[in-house]
Amino acid sequence: MATSPISGILSPPPSSEHEDPFLGFVEYARSTLASTSGNGGGESMETAHGGDQPPWSWAVSRILKTCVAYPSGVTAAILLSDLFQAWNEQHKYLTSKRKPEVLDLLKKRPRRARLPNTVTIDSIHEKNFISPSSVIEAIILDEFLLPGTNIYMLSLGDLWSFCTIDLYLHRRYYDYVGPNGILKKGREIFLTGCSLRTATEGSGKSRLLPTEYIVILLDEDEDEDAMLLGAQFCTYSFSSISPIDLKNCTFYSFYARIESINSLENLGNIQRKLITLIDNEGSKMKFLLWGEQILLANLFSVGSMLALDTPFISNFVTNEREESEELCLEYGSATQIYLVPVIQQEEQVVLSSTQMRTQEIKSSQVSLPRDSHGAIDFSKYPFRMYVIDLGDKISGVSLYGMVTSLSRQRTKASETIYHLDVEDESGCIAIKLHFVGSWSLTRAGIGHRVYISGLTCSMNSQKILEVSWFEKEPGSSFVNLSCLPAFLNSSCLHRLSCLSDISDQTDRTHICQVHLDQVEHFNIQVLLCHSVCSEPVNQRSDGLYHCKFCECDCDYDKCTYTFQLQISVTDESGKVYAWCVGQTASELLQISPEEFLELPEDERAMYLYTLQEESFMVAMVYCKITGDKHNNTSDGSFPDWEITRAQKVD
Structure with missing residues (x-):
């Protein structure tokens, strides 16, 4: 793993008065990575703008991902270190000196987009781990039998790694290896659903355990692949599916373009993915993946051509578990999938x-x-x-x-x-x-x-x-x-504001350290809210509750109690009247709604009195509604400022 040369940098330079501190840190981080990474003697980044900075959206996403992972706050050093490691891995992908053997196998390969969940073989060895949802875009360097066994192994490489890794081949693919098999040296495959057998003393090296989810890549410009597609996948179209042939167990093979990939609502606890296919006659057909099979969708991309050998054909099941008359394709025990990836145009x-x-x-x-x-x-x-x-x-x-x-x-x-x-x-x-x-x-x-x-x-x-x-x-x-909780404790991402200054900058989120002014009982409401969206619900005459935000009715067990609070906060420069709801209000009141409701009336007043002068770090936004704008929580009687997050300062 690379050592970060930026780990000693503690904080970015101070931002100007009118600059968004978060955006300032993003640009600081991008320029820092550009100055430390160099180009490694390889290609410049694919953005082709002549520089070596990470894309803006990539940097923002990585910073926010780290903030979500560390809700108690992050430092500039933590963020820069995380960014450096992630960028180093991506940069290695862009500039790596690939293995000559792999380059020879792929020198004629058309340019295509990398799949979203792709991991490199080098990173698998470095981390000694692979997630089942990870994708490996591999090239077969060799196929062989383990000595003294009938177990087939594939030796795999990829375009971005120096290392190789061996895969125990799943037995459903044994018909595809051997002298006349399609799984041979130089063939590209995508695989997912992998587990790692880590190296132990005497075992030599880490290997991938068998996975059922392998897709074999084809190239229409290669004679062998073109003959396979013509001989096996051009006989049937979706419109040629016959009920009589289905009863006679006719085996179909189809060749179609992936039009869309979508998630469906679960049936019970079973997840589903829907791949919409369109054949060369313009007919469409649903290809449905169930349960663990949804991992296969990680290997597909919209626009690619899918060659489905012996799919299972059934009736489509609706959300109500009822079969419709519409036919759909499913991934069965005899199904084999080939893929002609979409060529990336620029x-x-x-x-x-x-x-x-x-x-x-x-x-x-x-x-x-x-x-x-x-x-x-x-x-x-x-x-x-x-x-x-x-x-x-x-x-x-x-x-x-x-x-x-x-x-x-x-x-x-x-x-x-x-x-x-x-x-x-x-x-x-x-x-x-x-x-x-x-x-x-x-x-x-x-x-x-x-x-x-x-x-x-x-x-x-x-x-x-x-x-x-x-x-x-x-x-x-x-x-x-x-x-975002991490923002309150991440000084590198915000600049403390005085309450007297925030009225001049209503277009941003302000982080302020404040004290609670007098907390009035009549400014506290305990509301019943919809658990899904945390918005208030109203009880109807029939006993059901209606959520205006979701525009749906819900039972009591789908609701939860929450505070809605109006309160004055102060600092040495001034006072601001604000409102808040939910967890933020509970944090300011230091009590849950249920506990507050259990207190007798006189004890509530005494409890609220003890909160005066408590110190908090808060995030504040200007929420005044103008024109026909709609705020799902506030009405016209609410203060102009909302406290969106709060944390007690000891």
Whole structure:
């Protein structure tokens, strides 16, 4: 493992008065990595902008991931060390001096995108661990029988590693090895669902245990592969499936393009993935994965061609466990999967005027990949994107901004979509948040500062730009920085504000050290809230409770008690009247709602009196509603400031 040369750096230079401290640290971290990594004598980074900095969204995502992992706070040294190790591994992937043997095998391979969960063989050896959901994009360097046994082994390498690793081949693939087998030297495979047999004394080296989930890669330009596809997969189309042939146990093979990959609602405790396939006649068919089989979806990418040999054909099961008349494909005990990966196309993208003004760059454009739907993938765009930069047919976008509105869209029962308006320095945009089930994110409100990645943009039929976010899509994340616990104790990511100064800067989250002023009993409400979203519910005449935010009815056991509090906080410079809810209010009152309700009336007043002059570190946002903006928690009588997070200072 590489040693970080930046571990001795303790803090970034102080930010200017009007600079967002978090954004300042992001740029400081990127420039620090660029100055310490060098180019290793290899290729420059794929962003092709002439520099060696990590992409802006990559740095933000890594910093926030570490903050989530360390809720008690992080230091600059911790963040920089984590970033360096992650960037070193990624940079090695981009600049590694690959094994000549692997290069020879892959010198004709078309360029394609790396799968999201891919790990390198080197990293498996370094960590002595592999997660079942990890993907290995491997090349077979050798296939052999263990001496004195009938156990087949594959020796694997990859494009980014110096080391190799041996795999115990699962017996369902034994028909594919041998003199005439397709699993031979030079063949590429994807595999997932792996476990590691670690090296012990006398065993020599670590090996991968058998996995059922292997996909064999084909190349249509190779004669052998083209003959296999033509002979085995061009006989049937989806429309040719016959009920009579199904009864006679006819074995089908199909060749189709992956149109979409989506998660379905669980059936009981069983997870499901739905891969929508479209054949060369334009017919569509569902390919359903159940339980542990969903790991296979890690090996697929939209736009790739899937060759399915002997899939199981059944009736599609609805959410109500009832079989429909619609047929679908499933991964059965005799099924074999081949894949022709989508070739990554690139397009030159001109940098926006914002980037041209704020970045030191050597070129006015960058090369970015284009996906199978014709959308340009901005996940590796080197700089921060703003609302003004959004346009038609782009994906992988990340935005950092302030919430100005949030509400649920009225849709059919099978969909859960929320409208979130986010504003940055360049403008405001409405984002459609698509959830597999119900709302699953932390609370978000007016004035909260959020980071959203994995956005897709397209023009609708009215030529209006639509921006969408899908909960389970690879690369999708949503982080509410205003409610992130680590921010209160991470001095490298914020700058302490005085209460007298915050009224001049209402476009950001302020971290302040304050004392509680007099806590009035009449300013405390204990509300029943929906457990899913933490928003208040109202009881109906029939006894059920209704959540306005989720627009659904729920039972009492799906609700929980929470505080809604209005309170004055002070410091040496002034006083601010604010409100808060949930865990934040409980932290300020130092008691749970249930415990508070159990206190007699006179004891409640005495208890509240003891809280005066308690000191807290708090996060505060300006949440005043203007125009027709909707705040799901606040009404017009609430103070202009919300305390989104609080922690007692001893």
